[in-house]
Amino acid sequence: MTDKKIQNYITIDGSTKVLELEESKSKIDSELVDFFRDEENIPLNNLAKYYLNENLNFLCGSGTSVAIGGKTINKGENPFETILSELKGITPEKPHILQLIKFLESDILLEKKFDKINQEYLYNLNIKEDVASAVEIKNYLDKALKIFVEKYVPFPIDYVEKNLGIHELFINKIISRKENLNRPKIFTPNYDLAFENACEKIGVNYNNGFRGVHMRKFDPDTFHNETYIKQDSAEKGKRITTYLNIYKLHGSVSWQYAESLNDLYNIKEIQISDSEKKDDFSFESLMIYPIQTKKSYSLDLPYSELFRNFSKSLSETQNTLVVIGYSFLDEHINDIIRTGLYNPNLTIIIHNYGLINENSPLFLQTLKDRAVSDKRIIIFEGALVGDFTNYVKFLIPLNSYLPPKDTIIDTLKSLAK
Numbered sequence: 001m002t003d004k005k006i007q008n009y010i011t012i013d014g015s016t017k018v019l020e021l022e023e024s025k026s027k028i029d030s031e032l033v034d035f036f037r038d039e040e041n042i043p044l045n046n047l048a049k050y051y052l053n054e055n056l057n058f059l060c061g062s063g064t065s066v067a068i069g070g071k072t073i074n075k076g077e078n079p080f081e082t083i084l085s086e087l088k089g090i091t092p093e094k095p096h097i098l099q100l101i102k103f104l105e106s107d108i109l110l111e112k113k114f115d116k117i118n119q120e121y122l123y124n125l126n127i128k129e130d131v132a133s134a135v136e137i138k139n140y141l142d143k144a145l146k147i148f149v150e151k152y153v154p155f156p157i158d159y160v161e162k163n164l165g166i167h168e169l170f171i172n173k174i175i176s177r178k179e180n181l182n183r184p185k186i187f188t189p190n191y192d193l194a195f196e197n198a199c200e201k202i203g204v205n206y207n208n209g210f211r212g213v214h215m216r217k218f219d220p221d222t223f224h225n226e227t228y229i230k231q232d233s234a235e236k237g238k239r240i241t242t243y244l245n246i247y248k249l250h251g252s253v254s255w256q257y258a259e260s261l262n263d264l265y266n267i268k269e270i271q272i273s274d275s276e277k278k279d280d281f282s283f284e285s286l287m288i289y290p291i292q293t294k295k296s297y298s299l300d301l302p303y304s305e306l307f308r309n310f311s312k313s314l315s316e317t318q319n320t321l322v323v324i325g326y327s328f329l330d331e332h333i334n335d336i337i338r339t340g341l342y343n344p345n346l347t348i349i350i351h352n353y354g355l356i357n358e359n360s361p362l363f364l365q366t367l368k369d370r371a372v373s374d375k376r377i378i379i380f381e382g383a384l385v386g387d388f389t390n391y392v393k394f395l396i397p398l399n400s401y402l403p404p405k406d407t408i409i410d411t412l413k414s415l416a417k
Helices: 029-037 044-051 062-068 081-088 095-105 110-127 131-152 165-174 194-202 220-224 303-314 331-340 362-371 388-395 404-416
Strands: 005-012 015-022 055-060 185-188 205-207 216-218 243-248 251-257 267-269 286-288 319-324 346-352 377-381
Touching: 015 029, 029 388, 044 346, 055 303, 062 165, 062 194, 062 388, 081 095, 081 131, 095 110, 095 131, 110 131, 131 286, 165 194, 165 388, 185 303, 194 205, 194 243, 220 303, 243 251, 243 303, 303 319, 303 331, 319 331, 331 346, 331 362, 346 362, 346 388, 362 377
Parallel strands: 055 185, 055 319, 185 243, 205 243, 319 346, 346 377
Antiparallel strands: 005 015, 005 377, 216 267, 251 267, 251 286
């Protein structure tokens, strides 16, 4: 019996090469190391310059959460059977309830199901002015969102102690750039706190758009804040370079609506400890919106601010966008990437877990076709070169950052032996 080979493709500088590795070898660490370290296979030296551009941005989709137990939201059986059973038991039949059943039973993407339900809610509220039906729809939408979070979004208790290593290494590598370069930016539609928790575990400063200590309120102006250390009275402050921005494009499990704040956004950040279980979590006022096709919905505050920051970041000079774990199914994000390509100074590096073919999202197919003539687009596709863990270990052409205090501790430990 022949050993099945895993096919991968790399399109760089307008040409595509095929890389293959036997499936049995892909499970052996030493074989993986040899595969990725072969310069003829992976041109890391050619990639390094893009990671040293003045502006380095990352778009990290749900594929980056698989290592911590996250699930891609379009796999598996219908998670809404309990809601469907309840809806089908409602008598007499109501038009809006029949619509909910239709959406939840359909084969459309899970995100689009939420979108359809939300549109039905807005239609009943604003067009029909049927408040009672709108409230009923909203209640079922909230129930569906709760099921979604419980089934697909990992909580810190699921990963902080044992499964966060690859995220820690990712953060360590991307903050190792030269001090004169701008801080890295992570844009993610993910709702979990993996990147935030990883930063905190290794002592890296990050900004997620909130200000305050006891009462954390959303304020996008904080993304522009800088932190300095004043070394002595005679010297100017030195900017902390081990610092990054994290933009949660679709909200987060730590965001809650708080009308009592009485400000422009009315969003507060809550703390979710690494011992808190989902059963004990309050889903009331949760600020996450996996809404996809109705663009105007995600362009309301605070999402308009977050998408505006994403768009502005792609318009800067000496610019790199690395895309990893992203499905290319979000119309808002795709539009911003499409517009970003009008910037001649932007290079896009895509790591896609599957092979790109006629079944792939149309925009991703377009990018692959364009990569042949547009050298600013670099594409890695396949289960090896598109995997987040492999990407972090082997495909980031940056050294892991070791904080000075860790160097001192290691030195003291070695002297004590």
